Structure formats: C-alpha cells, structure tokens
Amino acid sequence: AQTVTQSQPEMSVQEAETVTLSCTYDTSESDYYLFWYKQPPSRQMILVIRQEAYKQQNATENRFSVNFQKAAKSFSLKISDSQLGDAAMYFCAPAYAGGTSYGKLTFGQGTILTVHP
C-alpha cells in the first residue's frame, strides 16, 4: 500500500519568516507526481505546487518551493516570507501513474500551519 507521512502535526511561523513542512512517502512506482495542497478554514482544497518525479529540478511557485529527494522519498515544502493568509492545513499528496493507485491522490495526515503577526 502507498503511504504518506507528514511528521509535523502542527507548525508555527512568524510573519515574513520562512518555514519548511516535511513529507515522506513510500512507493514502488517509478512514475508519479507530487502535490502540496492547502486547505484553509473555508474547506476548499487549493493546489500550492506540483513536482514531476522525473524532473530533478525542484519546483518553485512564487514564495513556495519544494525540496524533492527522490532516493529518500522526501518532498518538503518551503514557504518564504510567510503571510497571514498562508495559515491553513497543508497536505502532501502523491499521485501515481501505475498500479492500483493510478489516477488518485493519496493524502498525508496534514500539517496545521499557524502564522503569527
């Protein structure tokens, strides 16, 4: 079974500072994609950033970047210049291109991020 582990149930950061959220996953698949989603209190799941496993270059999206270590099966999210609007639950979610998990997102347990002014 595919597993996703987010080892930090809660994290906090001061506004304008940097924070890193960790994620590890376990799969035997070679072709997959990795996502970070943000879920604010409004409940809607919002895509933050996406990484293709076949790409060595880490994805960046404005203040958001990832550190993708394929051999270690690690996919961390770095948020720079944190803003109050970044406060939310963050989920790591691989999507596999083969096997029984084809076509679905497998979510971790989530990390609650609090941003202090």
Place this chain on the structure above:
Amino acid sequence: DAGVTQSPTHLIKTRGQQVTLRCSPISGHKSVSWYQQVLGQGPQFIFQYYEKEERGRGNFPDRFSARQFPNYSSELNVNALLLGDSALYLCASSFRREVWTEAFFGQGTRLTVV
C-alpha cells in the same frame, strides 16, 4: 468561470438513512473524483469516474456508490448511514483521467450522521 460546485453544503442525517451528494465539475472537465475527509485527517479516495465510467475505487464498503451523467456531473450515494460516515465529502474534477493534469476541488459537503 464557475469552479467545482457541490451541493448541499451541509446536511444532517439519521443512522440508517440514505444520502445523495452532488458535484458539478468545471466546464470541459471529464473526470470527477470523490474523497472522504474525516475531521482532523487527510482525504481518502472513494471513487473516480471518467467519461461516465468508474475508473477507480477506494477501500470503501458497497454502501457507497456513485455515477456520472452525460454532462459529467456526478452523484455520490451512501446507504444505511453509520455514525462513522460523518465527514466532509470532497469532489475534484480534472480534464483528463490522469489527476496530475491538476485536480480542482469543490468546497465539500459536510455530512453529519446522528
């Protein structure tokens, strides 16, 4: 452009009852997936439908069923409700079956079973 819309936003049901949740995908999207999110946990995959056919099913009992209509909207049905079915039910749509083309989520339906 309208995003993914789900209805109703909230509902309360009694144990043993049946419930139908509805999802309208983004215009042009042919894939709809359903997820169950129990409070404090990550969403769990229930179903994926693409081009009106079931293309994936998660580890949920047969009390859960779904279908997709010709306009690509979808319904999730849950029979014989249990207290443990209380959760946020999320619908996601994407243009293709491959979810990594980017899945867009609705705001969910909060189901409470009493």
